[in-house]
Amino acid sequence: MGDYPSRSVNATAGDLGVTPRHAQGAGYGNSPSNYNEPPLGGGGALPKKTRFSIETGFRGLSTAAGAMVLVIIVAIAVFLISKAVPALQANNASFLTELKWFPNDTEPVFGIAALAFGTVLSSIIALIVAVPIALSIALFLSHYAPRRLATPLGFVIDLLAAVPSVVFGLWGRDVFQQPVRDFSIWLNEYFGWIPLFGGEGPFGQSIMLGGLVLAIMVLPIVTSLSREVFQQTPGMNEEAALALGATRWEMIRTAVLPYGKPGVIAAVMLGLGRALGETIALALTLSIAFKINFNLIENGGNSIAANIANAFGEANETGRGALIASGLVLFVITLVVNMTARAIIYRRREFRDSAA
């Protein structure tokens, strides 16, 4: 997709590489090393092909590297499952539906339900907040801002992606919490009749704070990938829309957004992947509670990754197995999300491929 400009660049480069050799004229022994050798194009008998060359060596190397990925994945899966299964067998409750998490007791009781719920809810909040903002920034950078402004601004966005998540976590807990608490109290006062914003308090260290911190963290990824995609829209399609009498926004809706859709979905999924797997920022901002609760603003919430970080230190054998089992669930959630995204992209592939 969008390979038109780069293809033409390559074509030019290829031409330049070939021309000088042609220009020397054929049959004049123009080998660079020795004038007695036959010309590069041959002339004598056809030589045998080399049996062991850099070609075969590199081919073997890359095949081995590819095979290694599979081996590593299988090894990790075997390790995780072998640790998780004994803990699951020792569990005295249903792993999938139980809310409580007491795997270290002599009669272990633990379940993934509350954790999985918190993980998904915080990630959904993050995406709902971040994606519209990220797409607006990406469109601004690619189609509205003058280049002098777009380049430094894009750089700042990329810088934001490089901030370590523990910094976001600390900032969220120490600085961002107060404004979110004030906002939560305001929401509770005026919109308390909506269950999402109800409750008696205390507010602040809530799933909303965690979700908003996550939103700030996924914003740069989604923004810079979407910007790349939008910039790749073929100029001739943009011109076609403009020539039909489209305003700039109509041009974006007709040519840029449909063209960029698969890329934007991929960008959002990468952002979601980061949000789902995020550990330390949520461990620092949520006040832990093992409940399934749609209230966004009351203290509480938890996520699979944050729980692993919080509980691993004090866990015994069964406790560690239980945490590993929860990690497997996180892996399954991420996998389902990714496969859904691929399915969405795949469905319209015909339209995308024929465009290339």
Next chain:
Amino acid sequence: MAKRIEASNVSSYYGSFKAIDSVSMTVEPKTITALIGPSGCGKSTFLRSINRMHEVLPGARIEGSLTIDDQNIYDPDVDVTAVRRMIGMVFQRPNPFPTMSIYENAVAGLKLNGVRKKSLLDEAAEKSLRSANLWDEVKDRLDRPGAGLSGGQQQRLCIARTIAVEPQVVLMDEPCSALDPISTLAIEDLMFKLKDRFTIIIVTHNMQQAARVSDKTGFFSIDKTGDPGRLIEYDDTQKIFSNPTQRKTEDYITGRFG
């Protein structure tokens, strides 16, 4: 359903570079006008100035006056999107929207202008595809991707997309340069057909094509690279190709130039 275009002393710039220098010509309604000349002589720039596509590039501007039936195209109060609806454009490389089907491509312009009613869209799609001589080839696969057609079919789809909004003038920027001779012939036949309804201005490098299809021909040229392009001669096609008044024109059409 066709209007007169009048250009007087039009000069177009890219930043500080002057691409064409005071071009004046009048294009009568329901005629085909061909613009010929060597590469870089400004004929495409002039063409893009007519529907204000020139100014899409940063730093591009024009001087002089361009009118369509005595209305100033470059009047600051004029809505530029209305100009482009009135003066449609077909580009050098076929550029159907890759994410859209054949049907969606054909009605893209109508949808942009707020037409939502299915029956109107269906009717316009069929009419424009028929006008573009494409209907019989695609009527059974309107929901297939527009970019999956052959190059010549894609270009006719782009023509259908352009004429679906019923413009007054159709500009064509080397519409056949990426096509084989058979597809080229199909497009030329189409131009004759469209001449009854639209004013057509076509840029072409193919002099036989200019001689075959056009009523009037304008010859552009430059003295050397970096100089602005000028309109050297503008007259009936018959006259340009048989008895041009300018020496430069004669050199060019007989192949003794550039």
